[in-house]
Amino acid sequence: MPARKLDFYFSSTEPLRNLAQAARQLDDLQKIFANIAPSALAQACCVKQFSAGVLCLLANNAAVATQLKQLSPRLLAGYQKQGRQVTSIRIEVQVTNPAPRAATQAEKKALSLDSIKNIKDLAEQLEASPLKEALLRLAGRRDAGP
Numbered sequence: 001m002p003a004r005k006l007d008f009y010f011s012s013t014e015p016l017r018n019l020a021q022a023a024r025q026l027d028d029l030q031k032i033f034a035n036i037a038p039s040a041l042a043q044a045c046c047v048k049q050f051s052a053g054v055l056c057l058l059a060n061n062a063a064v065a066t067q068l069k070q071l072s073p074r075l076l077a078g079y080q081k082q083g084r085q086v087t088s089i090r091i092e093v094q095v096t097n098p099a100p101r102a103a104t105q106a107e108k109k110a111l112s113l114d115s116i117k118n119i120k121d122l123a124e125q126l127e128a129s130p131l132k133e134a135l136l137r138l139a140g141r142r143d144a145g146p
Contacts (some may be wrong), residue, residue, distance in 0.1 A: 026047050026049075029079075044061070045057050056089075057090070061095060065092075069089045069091055075089055
């Protein structure tokens, strides 16, 4: 069977034609949004749905949603200037993956062999103490593996 373009399959049935048309419409609305919105906002939200003149935008967080609310008259005018029949804009917040925390996401870095040697040398110079035991344990972890 010869390879065919995806458009062939999308145009094969009425429901798939409707789906492809809706996807193209959302893509066009997203491109217009990227052109009329400030770049920082355009990266922090996307077009979710367009139905009966109502454009629904998804914001990554409440701060972005607030800024979109303030800009909605300008955005609405921008869409209308592009010939789109957008009559109102609805904004929803959908948090994607939260920003990683520095403490929980910090990678544990292995000590170099020179560092291990220096720690062992220091421990050997100390008298028996909790510090000496801790340094030997630290050096031993590296010898046993990560």
